[in-house]
Amino acid sequence: xxxxxxxxxxxxxxxxxxxxxxxxxxxxxxGIGEDCSALAVGEDAIVLSTDPITGTAKNIGNLAxxxxxxxxxxxGAELVGILLTILLPPGxxxxxxxxxxxxxxxLAGEYHVEILGGHTEVSAAVNQTLVSxxxxxxxxxxxxITTGGLRPGQELVVTKWIGLEGTSILVREKQEELAGxxxxxxxxxxxxxxxxxxxxxxxxxxxxxxxxAMHDVTEGGIFGALWEMAAASGVGLEVDLKKIPIxxxxxxxxxxxxINPYMLISSGAMLIGTDHGSRLxxxxxxxxxxxxxxxxxxxxxxxxxxxxxxxxxxxxxRADELYRVL
Numbered sequence: 431x432x433x434x435x436x437x438x439x440x441x442x443x444x445x446x447x448x449x450x451x452x453x454x455x456x457x458x459x460x461g462i463g464e465d466c467s468a469l470a471v472g473e474d475a476i477v478l479s480t481d482p483i484t485g486t487a488k489n490i491g492n493l494a495x496x497x498x499x500x501x502x503x504x505x506g507a508e509l510v511g512i513l514l515t516i517l518l519p520p521g522x523x524x525x526x527x528x529x530x531x532x533x534x535x536x537l538a539g540e541y542h543v544e545i546l547g548g549h550t551e552v553s554a555a556v557n558q559t560l561v562s563x564x565x566x567x568x569x570x571x572x573x574x575i576t577t578g579g580l581r582p583g584q585e586l587v588v589t590k591w592i593g594l595e596g597t598s599i600l601v602r603e604k605q606e607e608l609a610g611x612x613x614x615x616x617x618x619x620x621x622x623x624x625x626x627x628x629x630x631x632x633x634x635x636x637x638x639x640x641x642x643a644m645h646d647v648t649e650g651g652i653f654g655a656l657w658e659m660a661a662a663s664g665v666g667l668e669v670d671l672k673k674i675p676i677x678x679x680x681x682x683x684x685x686x687x688x689i690n691p692y693m694l695i696s697s698g699a700m701l702i703g704t705d706h707g708s709r710l711x712x713x714x715x716x717x718x719x720x721x722x723x724x725x726x727x728x729x730x731x732x733x734x735x736x737x738x739x740x741x742x743x744x745x746x747x748r749a750d751e752l753y754r755v756l
Contacts, residue, residue: 434749435649438462438661458505463577463645463658465501466567475571477507482515482562485649485695485752488602489624490561491533493595496627497697498565499541500646503633504700506575507567509541514548515562522552522559530561541630578662579643582729585707586669589632589700589714589721592652593680596694596752598623600683603756611686620679629700635717636702639710643703647696653735654693654747655701660733663703667744669725671737675699689751703727 431440441462449460457475458468468475479501483494495512502509516530527550538545546566580586601608601620608617629646636644643663647655652674660667676691684691704710707723714721733744 432749433753435747437748438746457571457574458576461578461662463662465577465646466505466507468505468574470571473571475507475569475574477502477505477567477569477574478565480562480564482560484560485750485756486599486603487559488599490559491530492537492624492627493697494561494563495534495537497648498563499543500629500648500697500700502565502567503630504575504577504644504646505567505569506573506633506637506644507569509543509565509567511544511546511566512538513546513564513566514550516548516550517556517560518552519556519558520552520554526559530559573637575637575641575644576662577643577645577659578664580659580663580665580703580727581642582665582727584642584703584705584727585723586656586667586725586727587702587704587707587710587721588647588652588674588724589629589702589719590626590698591675591677591680591720592647592696592699593676593684593691593694594623594626594698595648595696596651596750597677597680597683599695599752600687600755608683608686612682616679616682620683623677623679623698626698629698631717632700632714632719635713635719636700636704636710639704639713640706641702641704641710645701647699647701649695649750650747651691651693651696651750652699652701653744655696657733657744657747659701659703660727663727666728666730666732667725667734668728669735669744671735673722673724675720675722684751687755689754691751693748694751
């Protein structure tokens, strides 16, 4: 298999088919595109999600926190606590571990999240630092939002801009290579894209406005997120490529590396299904969050991307474009 997410057909055949136990306390079971599970506890749901950061070791504490916080937010839940697993390669210094913990602890304080515990180890099993975060959140049972809640006729909204995370990673990992070809001010702006990585504010506005499905746009980019939401919901899509918001910095950096920005890891952007696309865009604008209506859900299974007069069928997610460069 290639580096990146396990392909959907293998996931169905070799992972999901092995999951034979279904307990009544579980409100949200594992499935394609579902980043969280949820357990019933009284009138509340306890929402759980876990994710590693494997594409880079730079800025890894910030990335690890936001990826899990975003998963919990996409379920309409409040993040209560996190568990950390930090694996360091032999020869790592204490200063690296301390920096990771300072970054995560700073964000935990900002979002009022307790670090509940975890595991820290130096291991020859890894050749670069790996951080995995498990998030524990809480939401009223009747307010739980899933990736698979999209219904035909609903509009699709994308918040902020796609490719933010991938662009930031590429600038940090390939600074010297990019410096000789792109303006320094462009690279500096792109380096700062990590300030956009949280979708917690996006989620809060969306829940207040009214949504039926949310999915944070991570590995596989917006094309992967669109496929996963459609597959989880059992619907088709009609999406206008030109309406998908993207920064010029992302376009130029992706052109330099000859990669597709629509298949680039995109934490910071959220895909939302709603009956009120224009109303949601306006509500987000009032909170200083850019967004756009990019398409709508349809009956059936045809998932179509329009680019002017050209129409193409969306394909299942492949390896993220980030791995082609790194």
